[in-house]
Every structure is written in structure tokens, then in C-alpha cells.
Amino acid sequence: MSSYVTKKTPGDTAWFTRDRFGMFIHWGLYAMPARHEWIKTREMISEEHYDKYFKYFNPDLYDARDWARQAKAAGMKYAVFTTKHHEGFCMWDSAYTDYKCTNTPAGRDLVREYVDAFRAEGLRVGFYYSLIDWHHPEFPIDMLHPRREDADAYEQSKDRDVKKYAEYMRNQVTELLTNYGKIDILWFDFSYSGDKGKGDKSWMKGKGKDDWESEKLIALARELQPGVIIDNRTEIEQDIFTPEQFQPVEWVRHKETGELVNWEACQTFSGSWGYYRDEQTWKSPEMLIRMLVNTVAIGGNLLMNVGPTSRGYLDYRAEEALKVYADWMKYHSRAIYGCTQAEPEFTAPADCRFTQSADGKRLYIHLFAYPFAHLQIPGLGGKVDYAQFLNDGSELRFSDGKLEHFGEALPEQENLLVIYLPPVKPNTIVPVIELFLK
Numbered sequence: 001m002s003s004y005v006t007k008k009t010p011g012d013t014a015w016f017t018r019d020r021f022g023m024f025i026h027w028g029l030y031a032m033p034a035r036h037e038w039i040k041t042r043e044m045i046s047e048e049h050y051d052k053y054f055k056y057f058n059p060d061l062y063d064a065r066d067w068a069r070q071a072k073a074a075g076m077k078y079a080v081f082t083t084k085h086h087e088g089f090c091m092w093d094s095a096y097t098d099y100k101c102t103n104t105p106a107g108r109d110l111v112r113e114y115v116d117a118f119r120a121e122g123l124r125v126g127f128y129y130s131l132i133d134w135h136h137p138e139f140p141i142d143m144l145h146p147r148r149e150d151a152d153a154y155e156q157s158k159d160r161d162v163k164k165y166a167e168y169m170r171n172q173v174t175e176l177l178t179n180y181g182k183i184d185i186l187w188f189d190f191s192y193s194g195d196k197g198k199g200d201k202s203w204m205k206g207k208g209k210d211d212w213e214s215e216k217l218i219a220l221a222r223e224l225q226p227g228v229i230i231d232n233r234t235e236i237e238q239d240i241f242t243p244e245q246f247q248p249v250e251w252v253r254h255k256e257t258g259e260l261v262n263w264e265a266c267q268t269f270s271g272s273w274g275y276y277r278d279e280q281t282w283k284s285p286e287m288l289i290r291m292l293v294n295t296v297a298i299g300g301n302l303l304m305n306v307g308p309t310s311r312g313y314l315d316y317r318a319e320e321a322l323k324v325y326a327d328w329m330k331y332h333s334r335a336i337y338g339c340t341q342a343e344p345e346f347t348a349p350a351d352c353r354f355t356q357s358a359d360g361k362r363l364y365i366h367l368f369a370y371p372f373a374h375l376q377i378p379g380l381g382g383k384v385d386y387a388q389f390l391n392d393g394s395e396l397r398f399s400d401g402k403l404e405h406f407g408e409a410l411p412e413q414e415n416l417l418v419i420y421l422p423p424v425k426p427n428t429i430v431p432v433i434e435l436f437l438k
């Protein structure tokens with residue numbers, strides 16, 4: 001058994017740390033301007049103009065089953081869908097607002113279709129719900145708000161009652177956790193109580209758990225869906241830490257206690273969460289696979305994001321990226337699912353990453369650079385029963401202690417494992433060697 005133990009938390013994380021790989025979906029009105037999901041506040045777009053998106057939002061090509069099939073093919077086991085992002089627009093038929101998809105030309109409950117389709121493909125279902133809301137009339141204007149430079153709006157906003165907004169959130173979360181069956185993840189986003197406004201707005205305050213009434217919000221979620229996994233962004237720690245747009249280089253630890261925690265890196269195919277037509281920094285296939293491997297190799301999950309177009313389909317670049325995962329995962333998922341960081345006694349050689357099955361019996365060597373002829377691994381000699389390439393299950397010969405035929409040239413090394421490799425790299429981005437340990 002793996003010797004790594006993480007800090008205990010209230011939600012059911014057993015499936016989560018086994019499944020390892022999920023799909024994030026950022027979809028909302030911001031798919032229409034198609035230049036980042038924060039566009040309303042970045043460009044301080046007027047309500048009048050933003051209403052145009054509401055007026056014309058028509059995802060006529062939305063086929064959640066197609067998304068679900070692509071997610072599944074990519075090896076993703078769960079998904080997290082933006083039910084409401086910071087713009088405040090609701091992707092389901094909420095009884096607590098008119099600002100929802102059913103009042104646009106879309107005319108359908110988009111969350112419902114997502115839930116049904118992903119579940120039908122056997123994926124677990126999660127909801128992202130934004131704590132920030134740039135549309136709600138009781139959400140006080142702050143330094144992240146699109147109306148932050150509008151003195152009149154700010155003046156009037158002083159009468160806004162964040163308590164009413166907190167209640168609105170509880171009502172909506174109740175809908176989401178009551179009307180859609182079992183929900184596996186609830187992903188709140190985010191708190192910024194330490195932030196202040198800039199320059200002459202430095203008295204503006206951010207928001208956090210007191211504004212969201214996070215304790216009540218979480219208690220409610222736990223009551224409605226006891227096993228649900230909740231992230232840490234309400235400013236009250238729950239089940240998972242969520243590093244975003246950077247990759248940890250070692251297993252994430254609790255800041256105060258130093259304990260290992262359950263964590264999930266969330267990342268984008270290109271530099272935006274929402275669909276961004278002209279953004280060009282799409283990650284290479286190599287980078288995509290390495291990010292997944294690097295994550296699992298240090299005990300984490302990867303939540304990879306797609307930003308569907310406003311017409312409701314996945315842009316060709318997103319489809320290609322998903323296909324990269326599909327091609328690799330088809331043969332290598334065994335080195336990901338149910339795997340974690342290798343036991344501390346094993347150290348990966350240069351250009352390699354290790355993952356190990358949770359029962360400890362199989363060790364996977366991910367070859368980021370393909371070496372010539374031999375892979376030498378100190379520390380593993382005498383411990384391996386059988387070795388093969390994972391992509392085609394073809395045997396790999398190995399020897400313990402020394403490099404055969406070159407024995408004189410190199411001193412014998414106790415505990416050295418030498419694996420003999422063919423000169424031609426298997427036809428896959430990152431080949432994986434599967435070692436069955438004694």
C-alpha cells in the first residue's frame with residue numbers, strides 16, 4: 001500500500017484520488033465576446049452592451065453528449081461545469097433570477113443537459129459556482145467589479161446588502177444540489193478578502209467568508225450532498241487545494257501543519273478559461289501529457305479546461321488537444337488511474353517520472369526523453385519481477401547489478417537495474433515502462 005497519507009477531510013475523496021483526471025468546462029455569455037471570461041470587468045463593459053450577449057445567446061450546436069464522449073475518450077473521469085461564472089449568468093433554470101439561459105434564445109436548461117450526458121457516459125458530475133457576481137443587484141461593487149470606476153454606481157451600491165446576496169447563493173446552491181441528482185464536486189470560486197482597490201480606491205475591500213457566509217453555505221451543501229467534494233476557495237478549508245495556472249513541483253502540503261493534502265491542479269489548453277478566439281498560446285501535445293504525468297507523479301489530480309464556443313461546440317483546437325489525451329490514455333491510463341507518487345525509496349532517473357499503483361505492486365516509468373539502448377536506475381536492482389512497455393505489452397529485458405556485455409567498462413553496482421530498450425521509441429509521445437515489482 002502507498003505510504004502517503006493525506007489530511008482527513010469531510011468529503012468522499014476516495015474516488016477522486018483514484019480517478020485523477022477531469023474536465024473543467026467554462027461556458028457562459030463570455031463565449032460570445034470570445035476574449036476571456038473576465039471580459040466584462042477587464043473592459044468595464046456597460047450593462048447595456050453586455051445585455052446584447054444575453055439577448056443573442058443561442059448555442060444551437062450544443063450537444064452535451066458529444067462533449068461527454070470526448071471527455072471520456074480523453075480518459076477524463078469527471079467534469080466540473082460552470083453553472084454560473086463571475087458575470088452572474090446562470091446556465092440553469094433558476095427560480096431566483098431572470099438572468100438565466102432559459103430566458104435567452106437558448107431556451108433550455110444547459111446544466112441539465114450536461115448532467116444527463118456526462119452521467120450517461122459514466123463520468124462523475126461537478127458544479128462550479130462563482131461566489132463573485134457582477135450582475136446581482138445586492139452584490140456590493142468592489143475593485144474587481146465592472147462598475148468600479150463609476151462613482152454614481154458605487155455610491156448607490158452602498159445600499160447593497162451582501163447578506164441578501166449570500167442568501168441568494170444558498171438558494172441557488174440548494175437548487176443545484178437538489179434538482180440534479182448526486183453531485184460529486186462543488187467548486188466555489190473565489191475569495192479575495194485581503195485585496196484592496198488601487199490608488200485612490202485603496203479603501204475598497206475584497207470579499208471572503210464573512211461576505212459569502214461560507215460556514216452556512218458549506219453546512220447547507222453538506223446537508224444536501226453529504227459526500228460532495230468541496231474546494232477551498234470559500235476561505236474555509238474543505239477537501240481539496242486547487243493550484244491554478246502553475247504546476248506544483250512536489251506534493252502539496254498544508255501550510256500550517258505540513259500534512260499532505262488532496263490537491264487538483266486546474267489548467268487550460270490555452271491562456272484563457274472561457275473561449276478566446278484569438279488567443280494563441282495553445283499548449284503542445286508533449287506539454288499536455290507531461291502536465292498530467294507530472295501531476296500524478298506528485299500525488300495530484302489534473303482538471304483540464306475546455307472553453308466551448310457560444311454556439312455550443314468545442315473549437316477544433318480544443319478537440320485536437322483532447323485527442324492528444326485520448327491517444328495517449330488509450331494505452332497508458334493504467335499508469336494514471338489508481339496511481340500516485342512512487343514510494344520515497346524510488347527515485348526517478350534523469351528525464352523520467354515515476355508513478356506507482358496505490359497497492360504498490362506496479363511502478364511506471366514515464367520517459368520524457370527516450371534514451372539510447374539502456375535505462376539505468378539505481379535502487380531498483382533485484383526488485384523487479386517483470387518489465388514491459390505499457391503501450392503494447394511487449395517484454396523488456398532487464399538485468400540486475402550490471403550492464404550486460406559491457407561489464408568491464410562499468411563497475412558492477414549493487415541495486416542497479418538496467419532495462420534494455422529498442423533503438424526506436426514507441427509511437428507515442430511519452431512511452432511508459434511498466435515494472436511488476438517482486
Ligand code: GLC
Pocket residue numbers: 026037038189190244266273
Ligand atoms: C479563477 C478565475 C477564473 C477561473 C478559475 C478557475 O480564479 O477567476 O476565471 O474560473 O480561476 O480556476
